[in-house]
Amino acid sequence: MKAAIVVFPGTNRERDMAIALRRVTGQAPRMIWHHETDLSGIDLVVLPGGFSYGDYLRCGAMAAHSPIMGAVRDFAAKGGHILGVCNGFQILTESNLLPGALLRNADLRFLSQDCHLRVEVEGTPFTRRWKKGDIFRTPLAHGDGNYTADAQTLAALEGEGRVAFRYADVKGRVQADDRASNPNGSVNSIAGILSENKRICGMMPHPEDLVDPLMGGEDGLPLFEGLVEALVR
Amino acid sequence: MNKPVTVDESLAREFGLTGEEYGRVLSIMGRTPSLTELGVFSVMWSEHCSYKSSRKWLRGLPTKAPWVIHGPGENAGVVDIGQGYAAIFKMESHNHPSFIEPYQGAATGVGGILRDVFTMGARPVANLNALRFGSPENPVTRRIVDGVVRGIGGYGNCVGVPTVGGEINFHPAYDGNPLVNAMTVGIARQDRIFLSAAAGVGNPVVYVGSRTGRDGIHGATMSSAEFDEDALSKRPTVQVGDPFIEKLLIEACLELMATDAIVAIQDMGAAGLTSSAVEMAGKGGVGIELNLDAVPQREPNMTAYEMMLSESQERMLMVLRPDRTELARKIFEKWELDFAIIGHLTETGHIVIKHKGQLEADIPLEPLADEAPVYDRPSIAPTKPEELGSVHAPLSLDAMLLQLVASPDLASRAWVWNQYDSTVGGQTVRRPGAADAAIVKIDDTQIALALTTDCTPRYCQADPRTGGAQAVAEAWRNITATGARPLAVTDNLNFGNPEKPEIMGQFIAALEGMGEACKVLDFPIVSGNVSLYNETRMPDGSTQAILPTPAIGGLGVLEDVSKAVGLGMQADSDLVLIGATKGQLGQSIWLREILGREEGAPPAVDLAAEKRNGDFVRAEIKAGQISACHDIADGGILVAAAEMVMASGTGCELESPDSGIRPEAFWFGEDQARYLVCVADAASFCAKAAQAGVPARLMGRSGGNDLILPSGVTISAARLKSAHESFFPALMDQ
Numbered sequence: 001m002k003a004a005i006v007v008f009p010g011t012n013r014e015r016d017m018a019i020a021l022r023r024v025t026g027q028a029p030r031m032i033w034h035h036e037t038d039l040s041g042i043d044l045v046v047l048p049g050g051f052s053y054g055d056y057l058r059c060g061a062m063a064a065h066s067p068i069m070g071a072v073r074d075f076a077a078k079g080g081h082i083l084g085v086c087n088g089f090q091i092l093t094e095s096n097l098l099p100g101a102l103l104r105n106a107d108l109r110f111l112s113q114d115c116h117l118r119v120e121v122e123g124t125p126f127t128r129r130w131k132k133g134d135i136f137r138t139p140l141a142h143g144d145g146n147y148t149a150d151a152q153t154l155a156a157l158e159g160e161g162r163v164a165f166r167y168a169d170v171k172g173r174v175q176a177d178d179r180a181s182n183p184n185g186s187v188n189s190i191a192g193i194l195s196e197n198k199r200i201c202g203m204m205p206h207p208e209d210l211v212d213p214l215m216g217g218e219d220g221l222p223l224f225e226g227l228v229e230a231l232v233r
Numbered sequence: 234m235n236k237p238v239t240v241d242e243s244l245a246r247e248f249g250l251t252g253e254e255y256g257r258v259l260s261i262m263g264r265t266p267s268l269t270e271l272g273v274f275s276v277m278w279s280e281h282c283s284y285k286s287s288r289k290w291l292r293g294l295p296t297k298a299p300w301v302i303h304g305p306g307e308n309a310g311v312v313d314i315g316q317g318y319a320a321i322f323k324m325e326s327h328n329h330p331s332f333i334e335p336y337q338g339a340a341t342g343v344g345g346i347l348r349d350v351f352t353m354g355a356r357p358v359a360n361l362n363a364l365r366f367g368s369p370e371n372p373v374t375r376r377i378v379d380g381v382v383r384g385i386g387g388y389g390n391c392v393g394v395p396t397v398g399g400e401i402n403f404h405p406a407y408d409g410n411p412l413v414n415a416m417t418v419g420i421a422r423q424d425r426i427f428l429s430a431a432a433g434v435g436n437p438v439v440y441v442g443s444r445t446g447r448d449g450i451h452g453a454t455m456s457s458a459e460f461d462e463d464a465l466s467k468r469p470t471v472q473v474g475d476p477f478i479e480k481l482l483i484e485a486c487l488e489l490m491a492t493d494a495i496v497a498i499q500d501m502g503a504a505g506l507t508s509s510a511v512e513m514a515g516k517g518g519v520g521i522e523l524n525l526d527a528v529p530q531r532e533p534n535m536t537a538y539e540m541m542l543s544e545s546q547e548r549m550l551m552v553l554r555p556d557r558t559e560l561a562r563k564i565f566e567k568w569e570l571d572f573a574i575i576g577h578l579t580e581t582g583h584i585v586i587k588h589k590g591q592l593e594a595d596i597p598l599e600p601l602a603d604e605a606p607v608y609d610r611p612s613i614a615p616t617k618p619e620e621l622g623s624v625h626a627p628l629s630l631d632a633m634l635l636q637l638v639a640s641p642d643l644a645s646r647a648w649v650w651n652q653y654d655s656t657v658g659g660q661t662v663r664r665p666g667a668a669d670a671a672i673v674k675i676d677d678t679q680i681a682l683a684l685t686t687d688c689t690p691r692y693c694q695a696d697p698r699t700g701g702a703q704a705v706a707e708a709w710r711n712i713t714a715t716g717a718r719p720l721a722v723t724d725n726l727n728f729g730n731p732e733k734p735e736i737m738g739q740f741i742a743a744l745e746g747m748g749e750a751c752k753v754l755d756f757p758i759v760s761g762n763v764s765l766y767n768e769t770r771m772p773d774g775s776t777q778a779i780l781p782t783p784a785i786g787g788l789g790v791l792e793d794v795s796k797a798v799g800l801g802m803q804a805d806s807d808l809v810l811i812g813a814t815k816g817q818l819g820q821s822i823w824l825r826e827i828l829g830r831e832e833g834a835p836p837a838v839d840l841a842a843e844k845r846n847g848d849f850v851r852a853e854i855k856a857g858q859i860s861a862c863h864d865i866a867d868g869g870i871l872v873a874a875a876e877m878v879m880a881s882g883t884g885c886e887l888e889s890p891d892s893g894i895r896p897e898a899f900w901f902g903e904d905q906a907r908y909l910v911c912v913a914d915a916a917s918f919c920a921k922a923a924q925a926g927v928p929a930r931l932m933g934r935s936g937g938n939d940l941i942l943p944s945g946v947t948i949s950a951a952r953l954k955s956a957h958e959s960f961f962p963a964l965m966d967q
Contacts (some may be wrong), residue, residue: 009569010477012393016659019676033567049657051391055479064454110386141390141654211658214674214794216664 001231003029003044006072012204013049013086020208021046029047029077034066043079043231045072047088049206059102059144060090069095078167081125081231082200086142087194089181089202098193098202099157100149103130106185110143115183115205118168124194125230126201129147135172136219138205140183145204147186147193164201165192199225240271248275248573252605261600269537269586269593274502276542277511278605280765285606286731287763290744294758295751300720301759302423304646308349308499309419310759311426314790315680319423321355322724324363324686324786326418330471331413335380340388340474341546342415347392350502352549354427355419358658359673360389361782362399362415363686363725367408369641369964377411379965384474385415386652391476392483395661396653397671400686403641406694406780409769414725414762415784418684420675427490429499431517431578432550434497438510438521438576439558442482442548443563445860448472449505451545456697473520478570485568486549489923494557501548507541509550510576510583515598520581525588529571537593539587548915552578601669612737618695621833626897630871631946633827633901635956637868638875640826644960645879664878668799669714669864670789679964680793683717685692685787689867690780692835695820699783701746701837704903707866708787709754713847714862714908716796716854717789721829724761724785728766729778739781740765746838747783753840754847756787798854800863807915808877808885808933810870811922812846812907816898822867823901836903843906849927850908858918861911871900873909874933875953878940882950887933889943911935 003021005014014031021029030042039045053062063069069091076082076097084092092098104109114137119130130136149157157163166189168174169181174189176182182189184204192203207220237418238244250272258266266274276282284291302319303311309323316932327342347357362385367374375694389396394417431438449472464587491497497517499509506528514521532751535543553561556677558574565572579585584601586594626633637643650665662681663672670683687708693700705722724747725917729736752758768776791797802808818824819833861881865873871887878884912918915931923928939947 010391010480012391013657013659015655015676018660050393051477051480054391054475054480056477107718109383110390110652110654112386112390112656113651139656141656143390206656209659212659214662215656215659216662 001025001043001214002041002227003046004039004042005029005033005046005048006032006034006068008034008066009051010052010054011048011050017046017048017208020211020224023211024228026182031215032068034068037067037071039071039075044083044227047077047084047091049086049088052087052091058094060087060094063091064094076200079199083126084202085206085208086204089204092200092202097200098195098232099153100147102144103146104144104149106145107179111114111143113183115140116168116170117165118172118174120166124164124198125227126223127164127226128230129226135168135170136205137210137217138207138220139209140205142204145184145186147190150186154187163190164194164204167191195229237631238268240265240268241546245271248272249279249500250275254278257604261383261597261604267594269541272542273507273594273596276507277601281503282508283605284763286608286610286765287726287740288607289609290741294744295747296757296759298755298757301757304759305761307428308352309725310721311353312759312788313423315792316678318675319421319426319678320418320682320788321350321353321421322418322723322786322788323349323760324414324784325349325762326725327413327415327725328410328523328728328764328767331381332377332411334471335377336384337473339381339384339413341472342413343385343388344474344476344479344546345502346415346417347394347479348502348768350417350419351486352427352498352500353421354425354509355421356487357394357417357419357483358660359418359671359684360394360396360415360664360784361684361686364399364401365412365690366403366594367411368405371408376666379639381413382649382652386607388474388476390654392480393656393657395655397655397661397673398665398684398686401646401649402690404690404780406777407776410767410779412727412779412782414784416686416723418682418788425490427495427498429497429513429516431497431513431519431521433496434519434578435551435579436552436578437555437558437574438523438529438578439551439553439561440548440573440575441476441551441570443478443545444529444531444571445540445543446545447535447539447543450539472544472546474546481568481570482547482549485565485570489564490552492552492557494561495555495754496552498549498551501550503544505542505544507875511598511601513550513552514578514584515602518520520579520583520598522577522579522585523576524828525586527575532779533761537588541586546775610731610737611734612741614738615697615742618834623819624824627827630896630900630942631948634871634875637822637826638953639870639956639960640822641960642822643868643872645958647958648961648965662794662797663799667710667801670717672715672794672797674745674794679793681788681797682790683712683715684902685711685789686784687711687787688782688784688939690782691831692822693743693781693783695835697742699744699835699838700781701743701783702750702840702954703835703905704785705747705750705754705756706838706843707931708785708842709756710847710864712787712789713851714864716850716851717791718796719754719756719787719789721757721759722785722787724758724783726761726763727767727779727782727784728765730776731765737777743781743783750840754844763771796855798859798862800877801859801861802877802885802935803911804883804935806911806913806935807931808935809910809912809915809918809929810932811903811910811927811929813842814892814894814899814902814907815904816894816902817904818898818902821901821903823897836905838905846906846927849922849925850910859910859912859929863909865909867903869903871902875940877909878950879954879957882938883935884937884939884941884950885933886941887943888931
């Protein structure tokens, strides 16, 4: 799997993502400055976390218009695999590559803590290493992670098995109005979603920050291992 | 500043200079200075920039060790951490701005200290802070806590540097003058460290970063005066931070630093363009000529005076090799940052400032630095506090414990930490609350840094000398408790008005205590900052000083990060108490929170015992004999044990003290140089300690989910946590 990480002005979790990808592929991913437009030879495009353009407009809105995003759209149209984490998820929704939007956290404060995610769909490139209902721990760190979408979109996401991850408590119970288990107030406790072809995944938490026992665990590793399996050439 | 201004002694006084200091200006210049020149003198000779009250005493601090690469005098301290790497770190205050405008005051405090570190070539890898707020009952406190926490998070989270540790105290003495001390730690290759001394006559002087606006003019002077009731009207002197620009600046500077373009570099901090230009040229023994027409400006019609004194944020000044100027320009253009050649180095030894064809300033640099005032201010030595008489516990042990873990200074800080991104960078081995010091790994190595900030202001108030020593000892102990080797210290000396002899006496005594501890513990001070005039003028004209607060930022190194231990109680272990217990309750949290008294002498600091006990603990951690370790500080043994239980959820059954000391003194006394450790077998461990001359005794046995007191009273980890975690949400979300 040849992975590329897109770096926008203000991106700040590109090194974390590079560590996780290097861990599973054995090679350093390509770092792509947002002014570039060439994605040839790439199997996986990652839009990492951070504060692109300072989040001074809506989060991700400016980055969605960067030159690289034209190439990312073409890549998506050809069936390419894309992972967007945190700010990367926001950029994907702002680019209309994923539906819905991410609002301010319900309590209006930045949140940095561990959360638990329940895997909602198995067999996708992003979740194939888990079984449906598996629970894993991952850090989150964002001010705008409160996922929302209109009723029709939600029905489609839920009906087509496109909710990849939900916030849950440690035992896997999902309760959208409980801030302890659904910290940012996301609708239906949605933490991550998939595109129609299930090749684009956006999620708010940071599995890339939990891939080493030294940092507290390897709970995030299956996501990256699964991608390597799915995208092996 | 559009109408002509007459420069005279009265204007000089308005700018914060004394009549005598203005006389020196006249004799250096040999004429009446221009407005811009007076501005330059007034900020360079302000307390904030010149350290005129403190310099004499700072010289006495230990600053050297074989591992110190650069001590005080550079933008930040630099120490050798092995394998060719250096840690670069410093702490700095933003107290006054944080009272006036808490969000921006705290945010720009973080931004400023980050620049001090990356200007030396380091990638910032960790932020910490030391915060002091007024009484929780004071309605203003909530607003300040909220703004400061949001500001620290807003800036640090955006620049992508993890905030991994810190400390918070509440006390009415900070009601009108909170303390916001921010610390940054960065990593560089030892052969890629950048200094500020300019060199090479003719070399271009380059300005990069944000544009210059009218914000923060005379900020350094404001930081050098007491607060009065008009403080809030000074809001325009508080700068506004832009962490996005700072992030770009970090990346652009580090990209340029990978080349050979930079001769010298310094951030524009307090006193902005003035201090960076003056210090760079002064250190290099060269002259500097600036053409302000070339300075990127945010607002039209700025005067030379305004540009020289602006404290607009996110700006750097560099001296470049002339043949690398275009290479540098391209890098800054890539990052969409302003880049302007605004002058060059000269052989005149003067700073010459031109604007719109006019000569605005021409000052000889040597006397500006050498004849800066240094004061040996009168002082009164602090009186020794009276020993605390006998006191008695009014409540049961378990009731007192629950009250203490819920009290403002001991309650869980999770509400605060959870607003700071502590994991970005992917190197945070121990997050806030998981160990006595934060542990941050160096990528691609097994080396990690152990980082902490410490000070116990109530001890410093009662006995500044003991309090100064204790602050250093506690930082050293917190680093030791993770298994790391303490290397060096940055300090942030927050005191009241030095023109009051009793405040000067506190300052001198605290520094004596700090210096002695640094010397005995081989823990030199490599950088720091002094913040004086932390007082509030009351409506009746009197002034209230803060508690003396010499905050210590400690840094240690672990050669093998896998050996680090946390503080969470480990199951099926013996809990061993290390260090001697006398049950000293003077100035303890117990005395204050349970009996409502702030009295007595602080616990004695025995530096020889501190070193002996700490060296033993560190060696045993390295040998794999200790699975968890927590230093005993505020609240004594019982609070420390409860904190270990809360951290992991694993309980512990405590042994009867059987010590001849009253129970409240045994359990809540704050004797120093002590640790609680989890070991496999207490008997053999204690025998080994005895051989090393280290007091050690079995204190309990871990297991289950409850803290069980010797009386048999049981408190569940969940109940402890619910008490512990209630304070901040109750204060802030009411």
